[in-house]
Amino acid sequence: MQKQRVVITGMGAVSPYGQGVESLWQGLCxxxxxxxxxxxxxxxxxxxxxxxMVPPVNAKLISRDFRRTMSPMSIxxxxxxxxxLEQAGIDRTYIxxxxxxxxxxxxxxxxxxxxxxxxxxxxxxxxxxxxITTKSVDSVRSTAFFKVMSHTVASNxxxxxxxxxxxxxPSAACASGLAGIALAFDAIRYGxxxxxxxxxxxxxxxxxxxxxxxxxxxxxxxxxxxxxCPFDAKRNGIAVSEGAGVLFIESLxxxxxxxxxxxxxxxxxASNTSARSIAHPDSETMQACMAEALxxxxxxxxxxxxxxAHATSxxxxxxxxxxxxxxxxxxxxxxxxxxxxxLGHTLGACGALxxxxxxxxxxxxxxxxxxxxxxxDNTCGNLLYIQEIQAKYIQHCIKNAFAMGGIYYSLVLxxxxx
Amino acid sequence: MTNEEIAKIVNEALADxxxxxxxxxxxxxxxxxxxxxxxxxIVDMVIVxxxxxxxxxPDRALLANIHTLGxxxxxxxxxxxxxxxxx
Numbered sequence: 001m002q003k004q005r006v007v008i009t010g011m012g013a014v015s016p017y018g019q020g021v022e023s024l025w026q027g028l029c030x031x032x033x034x035x036x037x038x039x040x041x042x043x044x045x046x047x048x049x050x051x052x053m054v055p056p057v058n059a060k061l062i063s064r065d066f067r068r069t070m071s072p073m074s075i076x077x078x079x080x081x082x083x084x085l086e087q088a089g090i091d092r093t094y095i096x097x098x099x100x101x102x103x104x105x106x107x108x109x110x111x112x113x114x115x116x117x118x119x120x121x122x123x124x125x126x127x128x129x130x131x132i133t134t135k136s137v138d139s140v141r142s143t144a145f146f147k148v149m150s151h152t153v154a155s156n157x158x159x160x161x162x163x164x165x166x167x168x169x170p171s172a173a174c175a176s177g178l179a180g181i182a183l184a185f186d187a188i189r190y191g192x193x194x195x196x197x198x199x200x201x202x203x204x205x206x207x208x209x210x211x212x213x214x215x216x217x218x219x220x221x222x223x224x225x226x227x228x229c230p231f232d233a234k235r236n237g238i239a240v241s242e243g244a245g246v247l248f249i250e251s252l253x254x255x256x257x258x259x260x261x262x263x264x265x266x267x268x269x270a271s272n273t274s275a276r277s278i279a280h281p282d283s284e285t286m287q288a289c290m291a292e293a294l295x296x297x298x299x300x301x302x303x304x305x306x307x308x309a310h311a312t313s314x315x316x317x318x319x320x321x322x323x324x325x326x327x328x329x330x331x332x333x334x335x336x337x338x339x340x341x342x343l344g345h346t347l348g349a350c351g352a353l354x355x356x357x358x359x360x361x362x363x364x365x366x367x368x369x370x371x372x373x374x375x376x377d378n379t380c381g382n383l384l385y386i387q388e389i390q391a392k393y394i395q396h397c398i399k400n401a402f403a404m405g406g407i408y409y410s411l412v413l414x415x416x417x418x
Numbered sequence: 419m420t421n422e423e424i425a426k427i428v429n430e431a432l433a434d435x436x437x438x439x440x441x442x443x444x445x446x447x448x449x450x451x452x453x454x455x456x457x458x459x460i461v462d463m464v465i466v467x468x469x470x471x472x473x474x475x476p477d478r479a480l481l482a483n484i485h486t487l488g489x490x491x492x493x494x495x496x497x498x499x500x501x502x503x504x505x
């Protein structure tokens with residue numbers, strides 16, 4: 001079977017830096033963190049003091065008919081999807097579901113593959129608050145379920161964009177965003193779809209921070225620079241944040257036919273599972289995941305110019321990933337950075353937002369550093385850390401997402417060459 | 419509570435919940451056809467009206483004949499007259 005080449009022609013982002021890819025990129029290049037103080041006083045004993053919230057967006061750009069079933073993660077994802085479609089040059093009125101009365105020659109069938117860790121925590125909170133305090137569901141809004149369901153982001157974006165293609169909604173914890181891209185990539189390369197919106201989203205809720213705290217995986221630092229400092233000897237856990245990242249990807253044939261501007265090519269990926277522990281990271285499986293991704297992409301180790309690590313600033317996770325990278329590529333062989341110091345951990349969005357950052361790095365020939373990395377921890381391996389912005393041409397890079405539950409993904413992004 | 423006050427409270431509650439324009443909130447406005455509310459909205463419409471008048475609808479069957487805003491005003495007035503809603 002002839003596999004289709006798959007290219008990225010549009011990107012959209014809503015991040016703790018604000019709305020839009022340009023806002024994300026400018027924030028990342030500013031070397032200033034988007035993290036700030038949060039109020040955790042409502043939960044007794046919770047010590048998380050730093051998080052990353054998306055600044056207010058104009059949700060009313062989305063009509064109420066669609067917005068009524070959206071929690072913040074879907075609102076952010078919808079705005080990001082519209083941005084991606086616009087950059088790709090896809091007029092939303094010409095997507096098949098919206099194309100009634102339009103010239104059908106111009107109608108596009110578009111699918112969607114967007115993940116999130118779980119449905120809206122706030123909607124769940126509201127439902128159970130009502131039920132537990134009144135022993136009744138009489139005052140529960142009819143739209144609550146559509147915010148809680150695990151495919152809430154993919155479904156709500158599909159409705160607001162009028163999509164007709166397949167709808168996939170991987171729930172793969174903090175690898176959800178990268179899983180979303182990977183499943184969309186497969187759908188196109190195996191000829192099942194031509195165009196897909198893909199990525200991930202998540203929204204901040206204090207209970208999410210508390211969940212990580214119960215596993216001793218959340219930072220208790222009171223200043224952002226200590227709360228998220230991947231690979232640093234003083235790192236002490238995750239700073240939870242939120243956002244949405246969306247890519248518009250299509251077959252190379254489709255992009256050429258439309259005359260679309262190609263931003264990058266997705267050349268391969270791998271996903272595997274570590275059944276050794278549901279909670280603890282597994283370096284050996286991470287290394288195998290990256291190796292399989294290179295094989296899938298037909299890219300040699302020496303041709304990888306940059307690795308964007310998942311590294312969330314947990315002691316165990318960064319150590320496992322760092323050793324996996326050194327194990328596969330060798331000591332100080334490939335520039336490595338994590339963007340969690342800038343963004344915190346955007347959970348289901350991180351794979352997509354950080355892939356967008358990788359495409360921007362490839363486009364601008366710049367490598368972004370790991371913000372707040374001052375004293376690299378030697379237990380993380382002997383890595384070529386990037387600690388300030390560097391000019392560098394990137395032909396191929398790897399984006400990792402290694403999530404709790406033993407779900408691992410590595411994606412290979414490449415400069416497009418005809 | 420006068421009939422005018424009932425209409426004002428209903429209109430404000432629905433305008434806020436469903437982002438409706440004040441000029442569209444006429445007594446003869448059809449809830450589905452003119453105001454655009456669907457079956458999900460009507461579930462929420464009952465919730466916001468119950469909250470606005472601090473009562474619980476005694477019987478959902480009372481909704482069977484509710485088609486226009488005027489029908490809602492009439493239902494609330496009847497419930498006021500029988501003492502379900504505070505006067």
